Amino acid sequence: MIVVTGASGFIGSCIVAKLNERNQNDLILVDEVSGDQSLNLRNKKYAKYYNKNQFLETILKDTLEKNIECIIHMGACSSTTLQDAEYFKKNNFEYTQHLAQWALKHNVRFIYASSAATYGDGSIGYKDDDETVRRCKPLNLYGESKQNFDQWALDNNLLDKMVGLKFFNVFGPNEYHKDDMRSVVAKAYKKVVDKGKISLFKSYNAEYKDGEQKRDFIYVKDAVNVVMFFVDHPNIYGIFNVGTGEACTWNDLASALFKAVKKPLYVDYIEMPDSLQKRYQYFTQADMNKLKNCGYDTPFTSLENAVADYAAYLQDEKYL
Numbered sequence: 001m002i003v004v005t006g007a008s009g010f011i012g013s014c015i016v017a018k019l020n021e022r023n024q025n026d027l028i029l030v031d032e033v034s035g036d037q038s039l040n041l042r043n044k045k046y047a048k049y050y051n052k053n054q055f056l057e058t059i060l061k062d063t064l065e066k067n068i069e070c071i072i073h074m075g076a077c078s079s080t081t082l083q084d085a086e087y088f089k090k091n092n093f094e095y096t097q098h099l100a101q102w103a104l105k106h107n108v109r110f111i112y113a114s115s116a117a118t119y120g121d122g123s124i125g126y127k128d129d130d131e132t133v134r135r136c137k138p139l140n141l142y143g144e145s146k147q148n149f150d151q152w153a154l155d156n157n158l159l160d161k162m163v164g165l166k167f168f169n170v171f172g173p174n175e176y177h178k179d180d181m182r183s184v185v186a187k188a189y190k191k192v193v194d195k196g197k198i199s200l201f202k203s204y205n206a207e208y209k210d211g212e213q214k215r216d217f218i219y220v221k222d223a224v225n226v227v228m229f230f231v232d233h234p235n236i237y238g239i240f241n242v243g244t245g246e247a248c249t250w251n252d253l254a255s256a257l258f259k260a261v262k263k264p265l266y267v268d269y270i271e272m273p274d275s276l277q278k279r280y281q282y283f284t285q286a287d288m289n290k291l292k293n294c295g296y297d298t299p300f301t302s303l304e305n306a307v308a309d310y311a312a313y314l315q316d317e318k319y320l
Helices: 010-021 035-041 052-061 085-105 130-135 141-155 176-181 184-195 220-232 250-260 289-293 303-316
Strands: 002-005 027-031 048-051 070-073 109-115 163-167 169-171 198-201 217-219 238-242 267-270
Touching: 002 010, 010 027, 010 035, 010 220, 027 052, 035 176, 048 052, 052 085, 070 085, 070 220, 085 109, 085 141, 109 141, 109 220, 130 141, 141 163, 163 220, 169 184, 169 220, 176 184, 184 198, 184 250, 184 303, 198 250, 217 220, 217 303, 220 238, 220 303, 238 289, 250 303
Parallel strands: 002 027, 002 070, 027 048, 070 109, 109 163, 163 238, 169 217, 198 267
Antiparallel strands: none
C-alpha cells in the first residue's frame, strides 16, 4: 500500500493518476480538500482517504495500517508570498518530521517534496550535493521551511534513508485550483487565446533583457516520472533535483504558448512589484548529474512540446 499526501494538489494528484495508470489502486490519500481542488481526485481509485490532521493523528498515535510500503509526501503550503512563519513551521517542517520519523521507525520508503526555492538567488549554484544543501539561503518562508527539513535530515544523517526531491518550475494539468500560484502558462492561456497577448515582467538586471530571465521549466508528467523512478528503486537515497537541466527564457515560454494556440506572438512587458524585485530569481537551472548517475535515463519533454500538450488540456480544462 502506498500513501500519497497532498493527494488532491497539483503534483500529488498527478502522482495518483500515474499510480492508477499502473493499476496501483491500493492507495491511502491524504489532504485537506477545498473548492475546485476536489476535481483533481475525480475518477481516481484509492482504498482510503484521510484529512491531513486525521492522518497526523494516526501517525502520532502509531495506529496507521502496518502494510505501508511507501509514503510519497507532497503535502505542504507552497505559497511563496505567505508571511506566516509559525504556520510554515507546523505545516511544512514539523509535519514532515513526524511522517519521516514514523517511516524510519517502520522501515517504510519515504519520498518527500523539497523545492528549488531552497537555492535562493542561485549564487551558490544548483547542485544537489550535501555541501550545497548546507549553504542554501532561500528568499522566502516557503523555501525556508523546505530548507529547514533538508538541513534537519542532513544534520541527523537521514539522507541515506530517504529521498528529497527539489522540484524546479513544474507546470501542467491539475494546477487549475492554485489561483495566483498557477504557472504562467495556466494564467496566461485564456488571455493569449482571447486577446492575443501575454504579460511578462520587465528585467531589472542589466545582464538580462526583458523576458530573457531564465527558468528550468519541467512538465508535470516528467516530474511524476522521476517520482516513479524512486518508487521503483527503493535502494536509492538522497536529495535530488527535479528539473530538465536546461534553462529556458520566459520569452521561449511565451513563444511556445502562442505557437500552441496558433496566434502571432505579442508580449507586453510590465513592471515587477517592488516587493518581488528584491527576491526575484533571474536564472535557475537544475544540475541533473546526480539523478542521471543513479541510472535515470528517461528523456525530458522539450518546452515547446510540453506547452503544446498542456494547451490541449487547458482548452477544455481537462485533468490527469
